[in-house]
Amino acid sequence: MNDIEFLERVAEAAERLNRHPDVELRYVNLALRLTTHDAGNKITKKDLRLAGETQKAVEEFREMLAQ
Template structure:
C-alpha cells in the first residue's frame, strides 16, 4: 500500500476525533468501563486486524488501551491505518469506551 502525503494524512485525521499523529504513527487511548471490557475490545480489534492483515501496537493498562498504527512496509501512514482506526473507533463505541 502506498504511503499517504501530508495533506491526505491531515484530512483523514480530521475525520477521526481522538486520534493524534506522532511521527509516522497515529495513536489513540481508549478507556473501557472495566478490565473485562478492555480485553473484549482488544479481542474485537484483533479480529479486524486479522481480517485486514494489519496489526496495531496495543498497550493494556488495567482498563486503558493505548493503540498505535503505522504501515511498516510503506515506512509511514497509509489508507490501511485509517481504515483500521475507523473500525477501532466503532468497536470502542460499541463497548461504551471513552476516549
C-alpha cells in the same frame, strides 16, 4: 463488552485487514498505534480502515458503559 473483548474485536479486524497495530494494555489504559512498517512507519489507507473499525468498537464500548 469488557476491555479484553474490545481488544479481541480490534484484533479480529486487524487480522482481517492484515494490519499489525502496536498494542499497550495497562491497568486502566489501552493504547493502539496504527502505522505500516513497510511504508516507513507512516499511516496508510489500510491503517485508516482499521482505525474506522476500531472507532465503531469504541462507540459500542462507550454505550455499554453508559448503561
